[in-house]
Amino acid sequence: MDLSEINFAVLVAxxxxxxxxxxxxxxxxxxxxxxxxLNLGVEGMMIIGxxxxxxxGVETGSAYIGMMxxxxxxxxxxxxxxxxxxxxxxxxxxxxxxxxxxxxxIAALMGHPYTGxxxxxxxxxxxxxxxxxxVLGTMFFQHDLIVYLSLISVLVIWYFLNRMRAGLxxxxxxxxxxxxxxxxxxxxxxxxxxxTFGGAMAGVGGGYLSLVRxxxxxxxxxxxxxxxxxxxxxxxxxxxxxxLIGAYIFGGITILQLNLQAIGVNINIALLxxxxxxxxxxxxxxxxxxxxxxxxGAPGCLGRSFVKIT
Amino acid sequence: xxxxxxxxxxxxxxxxxxxxxxxxxxxxxxxxxxxxxHALLGENGAGKSTLVKIIYGxxxxxxxxxxxxxxxxxxxxxxxxRALGVGMVFQHFSLFEPLTAFENILVGLDKELGEKxxxxxxxxxxxxxxxxxxxxxxxxxxxxxxxxxxxxxRALIQKPKLLIMDEPTSVLTPFECESxxxxxxxxxxxxxxxxxxxxxxxxIADLCDTASVLRKGAIVGEYDPKKMxxxxxxxxxxxxxxxxxxxPVAANKSNKVxxxxxxxxxxxxxxxxTLKNIDLAVYQSEILGIGGVAGNGQEELMQVLTGEKKxxxxxxxxxxxxxxxxxxxxxxxxxxxxxxxERLGHAAVGNLNLLENSLITDPxxxxxxxxxxxxxxxxxxxxxxxxxxxxxxxxxxxxLASSLSGxxxxxxxxxxxxxxxxxxxxxxxxxxxxxxxxxxxxxQAIVDIANTGAAIILISQDLDExxxxxxxxxxxxxxxxxxxxNTMDIKTDEIGAIMGGISD
Numbered sequence: 001m002d003l004s005e006i007n008f009a010v011l012v013a014x015x016x017x018x019x020x021x022x023x024x025x026x027x028x029x030x031x032x033x034x035x036x037x038l039n040l041g042v043e044g045m046m047i048i049g050x051x052x053x054x055x056x057g058v059e060t061g062s063a064y065i066g067m068m069x070x071x072x073x074x075x076x077x078x079x080x081x082x083x084x085x086x087x088x089x090x091x092x093x094x095x096x097x098x099x100x101x102x103x104x105x106i107a108a109l110m111g112h113p114y115t116g117x118x119x120x121x122x123x124x125x126x127x128x129x130x131x132x133x134x135v136l137g138t139m140f141f142q143h144d145l146i147v148y149l150s151l152i153s154v155l156v157i158w159y160f161l162n163r164m165r166a167g168l169x170x171x172x173x174x175x176x177x178x179x180x181x182x183x184x185x186x187x188x189x190x191x192x193x194x195x196t197f198g199g200a201m202a203g204v205g206g207g208y209l210s211l212v213r214x215x216x217x218x219x220x221x222x223x224x225x226x227x228x229x230x231x232x233x234x235x236x237x238x239x240x241x242x243x244l245i246g247a248y249i250f251g252g253i254t255i256l257q258l259n260l261q262a263i264g265v266n267i268n269i270a271l272l273x274x275x276x277x278x279x280x281x282x283x284x285x286x287x288x289x290x291x292x293x294x295x296x297g298a299p300g301c302l303g304r305s306f307v308k309i310t
Numbered sequence: 311x312x313x314x315x316x317x318x319x320x321x322x323x324x325x326x327x328x329x330x331x332x333x334x335x336x337x338x339x340x341x342x343x344x345x346x347x348h349a350l351l352g353e354n355g356a357g358k359s360t361l362v363k364i365i366y367g368x369x370x371x372x373x374x375x376x377x378x379x380x381x382x383x384x385x386x387x388x389x390x391x392r393a394l395g396v397g398m399v400f401q402h403f404s405l406f407e408p409l410t411a412f413e414n415i416l417v418g419l420d421k422e423l424g425e426k427x428x429x430x431x432x433x434x435x436x437x438x439x440x441x442x443x444x445x446x447x448x449x450x451x452x453x454x455x456x457x458x459x460x461x462x463x464r465a466l467i468q469k470p471k472l473l474i475m476d477e478p479t480s481v482l483t484p485f486e487c488e489s490x491x492x493x494x495x496x497x498x499x500x501x502x503x504x505x506x507x508x509x510x511x512x513x514i515a516d517l518c519d520t521a522s523v524l525r526k527g528a529i530v531g532e533y534d535p536k537k538m539x540x541x542x543x544x545x546x547x548x549x550x551x552x553x554x555x556x557x558p559v560a561a562n563k564s565n566k567v568x569x570x571x572x573x574x575x576x577x578x579x580x581x582x583x584t585l586k587n588i589d590l591a592v593y594q595s596e597i598l599g600i601g602g603v604a605g606n607g608q609e610e611l612m613q614v615l616t617g618e619k620k621x622x623x624x625x626x627x628x629x630x631x632x633x634x635x636x637x638x639x640x641x642x643x644x645x646x647x648x649x650x651x652e653r654l655g656h657a658a659v660g661n662l663n664l665l666e667n668s669l670i671t672d673p674x675x676x677x678x679x680x681x682x683x684x685x686x687x688x689x690x691x692x693x694x695x696x697x698x699x700x701x702x703x704x705x706x707x708x709x710l711a712s713s714l715s716g717x718x719x720x721x722x723x724x725x726x727x728x729x730x731x732x733x734x735x736x737x738x739x740x741x742x743x744x745x746x747x748x749x750x751x752x753x754q755a756i757v758d759i760a761n762t763g764a765a766i767i768l769i770s771q772d773l774d775e776x777x778x779x780x781x782x783x784x785x786x787x788x789x790x791x792x793x794x795x796n797t798m799d800i801k802t803d804e805i806g807a808i809m810g811g812i813s814d
Contacts, residue, residue, distance in 0.1 A: 165422050172406050172417045179404045182368060183418055184388030300408060 006259050012139040012252075016147060017213060019251025021046070021205040023150045026229035026236075026243050027157055028201025033233055034161065035194035036174035036301035040096025041081055043226025044103020045199050046206035049074040051107040053207025054217045055114055063122040067146065067207045074203020075196050077103060082195040086188050089305045100226065108219045119215040122146075146208050151244075153201075158240040170194060174299035177306045187306050202226065228280065235285065237297035250280040319344040319503045320365070320383070320472055325374035327360055334360040335371070336528040342472065347494060347504045349514045349535060351547050352524035353745040354717035355703040358507050361524070362474045365505070366398045367391040378472070392420055397470030399461045399478055407450035411443050411460045418464040428467075435463050439493040451579045455486065455604025455771070462490075466497075473497065474505045477743055479513060486603060491517050509717075509745045511540030511547075512774070523547050548747040555753040557779045557797070558595055558760035565594040567734050567765035571625040575614060583607040583789040585614065590767075590784060590794055592734070597756065597766040598794060599780030601773055601805075607789040608769050609651070612738050615767065616648045617641045628734065642673035647732030649723050651739045651769075653716060657723040660712030664704065667711050668693045668726055696725035700755070701748055717744040724752050728759055735759060738769040753779050773805065 025042050032039050052073035057066025081099050084090045122144045131141035161167040170190060173180045177187045209225065210217050228250060236242035253276040261272055320342040327335040334357045342348045352358045363369040365376070367385030376383040378394060385391040388398070405414050415432060416423075429445070436443055441459040449457060458478065465473060475494075479487045494504055494517065508514055514521055515535045523530040523546050535543060545551055572588035585607050592598040602608065613619040615626070617638040626634040633641060638648065650656045658667045669677055669689060677689040693707045700721040704714055711719060724740050740756065741749035757779055760766050770776050776783055777797060784794040785808045792808050 165416065168409075168413060168417050172409065175406045175408050179406060182388065182400065182404045184367070184390075184392070300406075 006256075006263070009135045009138040011255055011259060013142065015248060015252040015255045016140065016143060017251075018255050019247040020147050020150050021209045021213060021225055022229050022232065022247040022250060023154070023205075023244055024146075024208065025202040025205035025226060026232040026247060027150075027153050027240065028198035028205075029229055029233045030236075030238060030240065030243060031157065031170070031201075032194050032198035033302055034174045034238060034299055035170050035191045036177055036299050036304065036306075037085065037191050037195055038092045038096065038303040039078065039081060039099070039195060039198055040093060040230065041078070041099025041103065041226075042198075042202050042229050043222055043224070044100035045074040045077050045202035046103075046209070046226045046229075047107040047220070047222045048077050048103045049203030049206030050210040050221060051111040051114075051206075051217060052203070054119060054210040055110065057120050057207075057211050058114060058117055061120050063120045063211045064145070066120070066211050067204055070203040070207025070211075071200040072203065074206065075200040078195050078199020078202070079192075081199075082192050085305065086191055086195075089307065092303050092305070104220065111217045111219065114217045115219070117216065119211045119217075122212050144212060146204070146212065154240045154244050161240070171299070174301055177301045177304070181306075181308065191306070202229075205229070228277070231281070234298075235281075238299070239297070246280060250276050253279045317343045318377075318380075320376070320378050320505075322361075322365070322376045323374055325361065325364060325371045325376070327364060327369065327371050333527050335364070336526075338374070338524070338527075338529055340522050340529065340532075342503050342505060343520075344471075344503050345498050345501050346519045347498050347506055347517055349518035349521035350505060350507045350524065351509075351511075351514065351521050351543065353548055353747060354715050354743075356524040356547075357527040358524055359476065359715070360527075362398065362476060362505065362507065365391070365472075366396060366474060389420060392468055392470070395469075395471035396474065397465040397468055397472070398474040398476070399458070399465045400476055405449045405457055405460060408448065410446055410448055411452070412445040414449060414460055415445075415464045415467065419468065431467060432463055435466055439466070439496070440489040441493070451582070453605030453609065462493075470502060472503050472505060474507075476507045477509065478506075479508060479510060487513065509743075509749065511544045511746060514543065515540055525549055544746045547745075550747075553750060553754075555750060555757050555779055557781055558597055558757050566591055567594055567629060568592050568767075569625075569627045570615070572614065573623055575610065575619070575621050575624060577610055578619070583610050585610050585789045588791040590791060592765045592767055594763050594765055595760050596782065597760050597768055597780045599776035599783040599797070600767065600769045600786060600791070601771065601776045601783060602786035604771055606786045607791075608738060608771075608786060610789070611786065611791075612648075612650055612736070612769060615736050616646075616650070639673070642671065642730075645673075645733035647671075647673075647727040647730050647735045649727045649735075649737040649740060651742070653719045653723055654712060658711040658719060661710060663708045663710050664697070664714075664722060665689055665693050665707045667722070668696070671726065671730070673730060692729060696722060696729055700725040700751060716742075717748065720744050721748055721752060724755065728755050731759070732764055734765045734767070736767040736769075739771065740768065741770075741772065741775060749775075 025046055029039060029042050049070035053066040053070030056069035057063050060066065077099065081095055084095045085092050124142055124144050127141040131137040161171060169185055173185060173187050173190045181187050206222060210221060214221060232243050232246045236246050257272040257275050260267070261269060318341055323339050325335050325338040338361055350358050350361070360369065364371050367388045367390050378396070383394065385394065406417070409417070416428065432445065435441065441463050443456060443459045443463065449460065462478065479490060498504060506518055518535050521533045521535045521543065523533065525547065530546060533543065533546070569591040570588060572585050575585040577583055583606060588611070590598065614621065614624055617636055617640070620635055620637070622634070624634045626632065628644065628646070654660045659670065662670070669684065672678070677685050677692070679685045690707060696702065697704060697707070702714070702722045702725070703718050714722065720740070720743060724737065727735060735756070737756070740752050744752060753775065756766055756768065768776065768780060780797050782794040783797050783800060785792045785805070
């Protein structure tokens, strides 16, 4: 065993890649939950994105086209969810769970002929000048387009929620849909849009998993990433930057434990594999306790059906 | 004649609206002239709210038409209404509790406005109309009175030509009311018409130019409130003669039921009020009225009295027992009853029906049979009795609490507490949003239990109510309670000074 075999800069660079699917899916869910909807189908939308992205990527030979297809597939599946809970006003928890089961099943069916095929390459874009900075350059500035997009999304979503009127309206729909309705905002339309956005983001996250992170298709390859994304949203207190930190902690420990396994550290493999989940939960629990009293994070109407009152 | 038509700002013609089998609005035609304050009077459930929701675009009429500024007017949503110049201040505050006052104002606007610009105009509005608000505080930490000021600012900032106000004074003190009336009169003189819903007949006489009276969904007539006494108006409104409750005779004055001594109790939130130097006692068959402007410690005092907030530095003696460390349930079990101000979510659970809401405060376990089963026949009887005695308008005992209008739920909550025959009843704002007849009923019921030996602490911002039925009064100012005085000995001109904290 030799810890010096682990290159710190490369480790950080790969943790960024490992965390990107989580960041994307969790950001999408953050917006969905801010609108007052709890979509437990993230896992299902991710895997649909993963399989669709992979198939389209292989058939067209372009990872980017694959990624776009993944977004569309995720969005399409989320529309089904939106229809069930917004129009038919079904229970959100049950519908979300069903969405996950449905997604996992249909993805296995679609992906069967594509098992074991290699995916098209995605090119990395080294940002001129700053990618040359030693260590830091390797860590953050020699990645593919999607990684940069995920980081920009964190910024944009923070700005949208905290500095823009549209973000304020989205939040107010999530806090109290009856009041928002009485002010004349279209609760159902706004939630439709939020759910679709969440679906697309989960889809891209899934597509990134099968096209870049792994990169190949295996059944059930999301392996609970959707659930981790859901947990990240809650533990981050519905805040984009904390969400990013949480995702990187999870990704970081995943990568670290893989590295440790590779160099043959004398720790039980089961314990190592468990480590990322454990550490993420611990870290985020600590963050959420230390937050100021009076939790203003959770949207007031989260998970509640909107019924027009007269 | 021509002149009159030209002056018309808003007109509705034969508006009809049905919910299921209930005709909420039946051929309603009203005519609001420009620069006028037009009162809409009626009992709870007379159809006022339905009518203003139609005018504000929240509901669409089944038939009938409206004109606004001489043009056909049929708003599909409140946005349409606001765009055309109709604003509204709601009875149940339409504010987002986790957002700040400023964000709430921002979200009510239809245009994107620069934050600085908005800040400036909000401050200008609040200064010129005396609507004081801390813009950065969260709505959840504000008192009812402060919340309403936020709502009023939010409506005024869009410069409406017709402003609908649904019971705006129900949470204001006389002083605040006066400044609101000045605001409204100023607005009217500047050309804004106001459609004013209220149960307070005296203020309608003071304020309004015209009054349309509704009863059971239909217009009874249009009256000039300046030429009528409030009593006459009230009788037209309810369709029968009104009575005034008399204060209890206070026969058993020597038996002290509760004494409270508070040196200092700090609030839970940074926007709360610190209670200081409170020393009060209430005797059997006596009503102690506690007045004061909203947000001067009413909520905090109520929490200490109910046991929602326990504090070792407080001394509460109930019939010779120290009860300051008992929780609300334990206090109820020894004969106290409470009706807090906030009806939904505090006094009653919205998603439970009325039966279940009766059951959740059952200190004497009268609805419980052996082995913990619920005695439904007893519970049914009890709940039906409340509905009947307090004239609660509802579809029945299995209606959800949230389906009742504010005033009706209030009647239910007070009835539920009084029905437990408490030895000490502590009530905060018992008649807020309740119409004249029902308010008189509630007051009479409070007086009745006092006459049978109960002690009452009545916290209210309605000064008339306190002076009408209390034996003693005290006022809360900044968390301080003035020394309780006999109601008979107090002069009205002194009250303002006490409430303003000058007597300290």
